[in-house]
Amino acid sequence: MTDTLSSPAKPRARRRSTGREPLTRDQLVASAIAIADAEGLDAVTIRRLAADHGVTPMALYWHVKDKDELLDAIAEHLFATMVLPEPSSRPWTDQLREIFAAFLVSVRPHPEVAGLAMTRIFGSPAGLEVTERTLAELRRGGFTVERSSDIACYALAALIALVRAEPACGPNGVKSEEATRAKRALLTSLPHEQYPNVVASSDTLAGRSSRDSYFSLGLDLLIGGIQANAPKRAAKSA
Amino acid sequence: MTDTLSSPAKPRARRRSTGREPLTRDQLVASAIAIADAEGLDAVTIRRLAADHGVTPMALYWHVKDKDELLDAIAEHLFATMVLPEPSSRPWTDQLREIFAAFLVSVRPHPEVAGLAMTRIFGSPAGLEVTERTLAELRRGGFTVERSSDIACYALAALIALVRAEPACGPNGVKSEEATRAKRALLTSLPHEQYPNVVASSDTLAGRSSRDSYFSLGLDLLIGGIQANAPKRAAKSA
DNA sequence: ACCTGAACACCGTTCAAGT
DNA sequence: ACCTGAACACCGTTCAAGT
Numbered sequence: 282m283t284d285t286l287s288s289p290a291k292p293r294a295r296r297r298s299t300g301r302e303p304l305t306r307d308q309l310v311a312s313a314i315a316i317a318d319a320e321g322l323d324a325v326t327i328r329r330l331a332a333d334h335g336v337t338p339m340a341l342y343w344h345v346k347d348k349d350e351l352l353d354a355i356a357e358h359l360f361a362t363m364v365l366p367e368p369s370s371r372p373w374t375d376q377l378r379e380i381f382a383a384f385l386v387s388v389r390p391h392p393e394v395a396g397l398a399m400t401r402i403f404g405s406p407a408g409l410e411v412t413e414r415t416l417a418e419l420r421r422g423g424f425t426v427e428r429s430s431d432i433a434c435y436a437l438a439a440l441i442a443l444v445r446a447e448p449a450c451g452p453n454g455v456k457s458e459e460a461t462r463a464k465r466a467l468l469t470s471l472p473h474e475q476y477p478n479v480v481a482s483s484d485t486l487a488g489r490s491s492r493d494s495y496f497s498l499g500l501d502l503l504i505g506g507i508q509a510n511a512p513k514r515a516a517k518s519a
Numbered sequence: 520m521t522d523t524l525s526s527p528a529k530p531r532a533r534r535r536s537t538g539r540e541p542l543t544r545d546q547l548v549a550s551a552i553a554i555a556d557a558e559g560l561d562a563v564t565i566r567r568l569a570a571d572h573g574v575t576p577m578a579l580y581w582h583v584k585d586k587d588e589l590l591d592a593i594a595e596h597l598f599a600t601m602v603l604p605e606p607s608s609r610p611w612t613d614q615l616r617e618i619f620a621a622f623l624v625s626v627r628p629h630p631e632v633a634g635l636a637m638t639r640i641f642g643s644p645a646g647l648e649v650t651e652r653t654l655a656e657l658r659r660g661g662f663t664v665e666r667s668s669d670i671a672c673y674a675l676a677a678l679i680a681l682v683r684a685e686p687a688c689g690p691n692g693v694k695s696e697e698a699t700r701a702k703r704a705l706l707t708s709l710p711h712e713q714y715p716n717v718v719a720s721s722d723t724l725a726g727r728s729s730r731d732s733y734f735s736l737g738l739d740l741l742i743g744g745i746q747a748n749a750p751k752r753a754a755k756s757a
Numbered sequence: 758a759c760c761t762g763a764a765c766a767c768c769g770t771t772c773a774a775g776t
Numbered sequence: 777a778c779c780t781g782a783a784c785a786c787c788g789t790t791c792a793a794g795t
Contacts, residue, residue, distance in 0.1 A: 303778060327769060339770080340779050348769065396634070399684065403706065403724070409714055412724070416716035428736065430720035434684050435677075435737050442680035446637065446672050468641065476647055478654035482668035486641070486650075495669050498748075502673060506744025510736075541759060565788060577789085578760050586788065 304334055306344045310354045317393040353404055356397040360407035363387040365414055373421040378504050380414050381440055385496055388444050395444045402437060423512045436503055443499040461488035542572055544582045548592045555631040591642055594635040598645035601625040603652055611659040616742050618652050619678055623734055626682050633682045661750040674741055681737040699726035
């Protein structure tokens, strides 16, 4: 659950009389993510984090310069959990899809913090890695340098949007469910003549459960769009 | 500049001795957007808004229930400025593109508040309108009800992501420029063997100026992807 | 109808100090 | 090295009251 963050938890030479392990940056990041997942990003607060660890708010400033640096660290961790596919000689579109899928695998479980990723991709090595790999495949696909980077930006942004737009969204747990019901009720109660399609889709729009099909459709749209705009080297069939 | 929000500004029967026009909800929304554009969404604060209008913070609560309701109103205004194309008999893909383009036209000038739109589309009539129109065209394209609504969600989310990922981003104005330079410097200084493509693209990645080509490429990718995944009715040429 | 004043429970952050 | 205490300048919001 705490994946790469969990540390041995062996009491390591407690320095003084405090009966508590010293905090670590990784612990802070881990519980920040946990709080965000459960109660939303707004619930992630210096003071809250401190309280959860039985410590004074100002203690955190030893491990982290800023709240912003904490958010950076969260984003970095998201990227760090990502396992990219080995480069291979398969078609560039297939490779791209796998890269994007890998990205989704690590971001999808944490929709609340996904938004942080957008502005912070270039801050972490792992983020640079995805970008590099994405650019490389786009170049292989024949796009110019400039178009490749535009597309890479779009693609990463779209993937994050895909995650954030997901229905299970809103802090996971209790209230999400009833919020979904309320939203559905609102949509079904709309004037049918004015919004026939919205009403017909109200189930799916209000909060379809976190379906794999939604994400694989997202990947299809993304890859399909890129492929459709790729320069054609030779006139292949179809 | 204040487009639909600007009101006549004629002194309308001042009630009592206060030498000031009574506030209006629309004025609040207008200056909230202006503040967000200039200094970022975080700068939009009940107290700041009050100060700008020479009024006590609590005065705002007469016009607005909540800060959240204020944010709702901002999103609503974004949608409301949108002018959708008249339905026509042209190909559904062309229509879709125009709808999305119209969406971009109203959201693009306000990247800082674009994120608000995502969760609030179904809250406003104008937001429902875009959704309805989008769904209708997708149905025309032959998608099932369920896939249509998944795609509509994805598309709107992607458009917003497109705007937010845009470079001119970060509160417009002074500091954006130097932030861009710093980012570019960081990217160019990266180990060239490890991130060859990132380095080569550093100009474009760091902050290409707000280019129309970026957005039209985004539309191409979006529409291309949708079209590529549309059920084919008959085997047309190509 | 429209706004003020005082008060409350929260924020992030600095700075000097403790062990 | 790691943490505390007190203090500061901010938040959003409630409630009773003014005109």
